[in-house]
Amino acid sequence: MALVDRKMEMPFDTLSDTTDETLLASYAGGDRAAARVLTLRLTPRVLGLATRMLGDRSEAEDVAQEAMLRLWRFAPQWREGEAKVSTWLYRVASNLCTDRLRRRRSIGLDDAFGEGNEPEDERPGVLGQMQEAARFEALRSALADLPERQQQAVVLRHFEGLSNPEIAEVMEIGVEAVESLTARGKRALAARLVGRRAELGLCDDD
Numbered sequence: 017m018a019l020v021d022r023k024m025e026m027p028f029d030t031l032s033d034t035t036d037e038t039l040l041a042s043y044a045g046g047d048r049a050a051a052r053v054l055t056l057r058l059t060p061r062v063l064g065l066a067t068r069m070l071g072d073r074s075e076a077e078d079v080a081q082e083a084m085l086r087l088w089r090f091a092p093q094w095r096e097g098e099a100k101v102s103t104w105l106y107r108v109a110s111n112l113c114t115d116r117l118r119r120r121r122s123i124g125l126d127d128a129f130g131e132g133n134e135p136e137d138e139r140p141g142v143l144g145q146m147q148e149a150a151r152f153e154a155l156r157s158a159l160a161d162l163p164e165r166q167q168q169a170v171v172l173r174h175f176e177g178l179s180n181p182e183i184a185e186v187m188e189i190g191v192e193a194v195e196s197l198t199a200r201g202k203r204a205l206a207a208r209l210v211g212r213r214a215e216l217g218l219c220d221d222d
Contacts, residue, residue, distance in 0.1 A: 036101035037094070044091040051088070058102065059084060061176070062109045068175045069113040069167065071156035079116070083109040099185070106172065106186045114164050158208040166201035173198045 034042075034050075036058070042050035062083050066076035086108050087101070094101075159167050165187070172178045172186060173194075183194045 037096045040087070040091050040094050040101050041096060043088070044094060054101075055084065058087075058105055061102065062105055065106060065109050065171065065176050066113050068159075068171045069110070070116060071160065075116060079109055079112045082112055103182060103185050106176075106178070107188070110168050110172070110186060114168065117160070117164060117167075154209060155205075158205050161208060162201055162204055166197050166204065169194055169197035170201035170205065174202075 034053070036054060039050040039054040039057075043054065059080055063076055063080040066079040066083075067073055070076050070079070083105055087105055090104075159170070162170065168187060169183060172183045173180070178186070180191050180194045180198075183198075184191045187194065189197075
């Protein structure tokens with residue numbers, strides 16, 4: 017696809033209030049400034065989702081990159097008004113993460129995650145760092161043990177802050193099914209973590 021000349025592009029600093037859908041349509045028409053704004057806006061969200069689902073920054077970066085590449089390839093086919101770009105992108109990223117989790121589980125969680133987040137030296141505050149690492153690892157491990165759909169719903173709702181209708185659109189299920197998945201996922205997480213609260217330094221109101 018040929019790109020328009022820079023003088024034909026929308027000014028970069030006027031695009032911050034432009035909708036994702038309009039930016040994507042502009043990109044499909046050759047506007048590179050629109051692509052830059054959309055990349056800066058959406059990539060951190062997708063990276064956050066993938067990091068929480070996978071527990072691995074490097075893998076999450078690969079997923080975010082692949083999801084954005086798919087968005088650019090799909091841009092010429094995009095029809096404004098049919099869906100939100102962010103919802104479409106979350107769906108793609110979630111599916112990519114689920115595929116990786118399935119492959120990971122097929123070879124064993126221990127091999128897949130390898131070394132933990134152990135501190136390299138005895139810097140000041142190292143005990144606090146170790147406790148935070150332990151909390152993260154406990155949550156990551158508990159999330160990894162959830163059935164895939166429960167995990168996806170819990171991450172989208174309680175970490176990414178999506179509403180139940182938005183999650184329903186991402187997961188292509190009904191709102192009631194989302195509510196059921198998130199409720200069961202929360203109960204399962206609580207059951208997995210309840211015996212480790214003292215070990216992890218968690219208070220009753222955490």
